[in-house]
Amino acid sequence: MANILKAEFFNRDVLELAPDLIGKILVRKFDDGRKLRLKITETEAYRGEEDKACHAFKGKTQRTEVMYMEAGTIYVYLIYGMYYMLNFVASKEDIPQAVLIRAAGDYNGPGKLTKALKIDKNFNKQNIITCPNLWIEDDLKEAKYKTSTRIGIDYAGEFWANKQWRWILEE
DNA sequence: TCTCCGATTCACT
DNA sequence: GTGAATCGGAGAA
Numbered sequence: 001m002a003n004i005l006k007a008e009f010f011n012r013d014v015l016e017l018a019p020d021l022i023g024k025i026l027v028r029k030f031d032d033g034r035k036l037r038l039k040i041t042e043t044e045a046y047r048g049e050e051d052k053a054c055h056a057f058k059g060k061t062q063r064t065e066v067m068y069m070e071a072g073t074i075y076v077y078l079i080y081g082m083y084y085m086l087n088f089v090a091s092k093e094d095i096p097q098a099v100l101i102r103a104a105g106d107y108n109g110p111g112k113l114t115k116a117l118k119i120d121k122n123f124n125k126q127n128i129i130t131c132p133n134l135w136i137e138d139d140l141k142e143a144k145y146k147t148s149t150r151i152g153i154d155y156a157g158e159f160w161a162n163k164q165w166r167w168i169l170e171e
Numbered sequence: 172t173c174t175c176c177g178a179t180t181c182a183c184t
Numbered sequence: 185g186t187g188a189a190t191c192g193g194a195g196a197a
Binding site for chain 2: 044046053054055077079080081082083085087098100102109110111112150151152153155
């Protein structure tokens with residue numbers, strides 16, 4: 001029997017949350033009632049105003065205010081005008097941290113994942129705990145993972161681009 | 172109000 | 185290996 005993750009799970013530092021999400025089950029319920037269950041296989045951490053790769057590093061704006069909201073808030077944004085990225089807000093209010101879901105199930109790529117799950121900006125600012133169409137379950141199995149560097153953030157400079165803040169599930 | 176560019180993907184050389 | 189597609193946020197290049 002799977003447990004649906006509670007708010008407390010998200011209410012801690014993103015560097016603890018991101019690896020813990022590896023191996024968890026992301027469940028999407030579509031409008032027609034179908035369910036899609038995907039094991040999370042890759043995450044990345046974006047940590048606050050000090051992290052130049054994090055959208056919130058310059059402070060609170062219309063775009064980044066989502067990351068200042070409570071733990072478990074869903075942060076969805078459009079990138080390159082074509083793809084939505086799916087994130088979950090970590091830590092407590094007023095601390096902008098988020099975990100990017102880069103891959104789950106057979107979908108290796110954040111753009112492909114959101115396309116398969118039909119995630120769009122309507123999910124932005126909803127909460128993963130209370131959202132009726134999207135939630136995360138614990139499959140009670142221990143997940144093995146490895147770490148790597150984050151992707152697509154060279155603009156943030158070597159210091160941040162070289163951080164081992166990406167987690168990948170190992171078979 | 173206008174311009175620049177990105178937490179990507181896919182097609183093509 | 186390179187570059188186009190495509191749009192809204194953020195800063196004024």
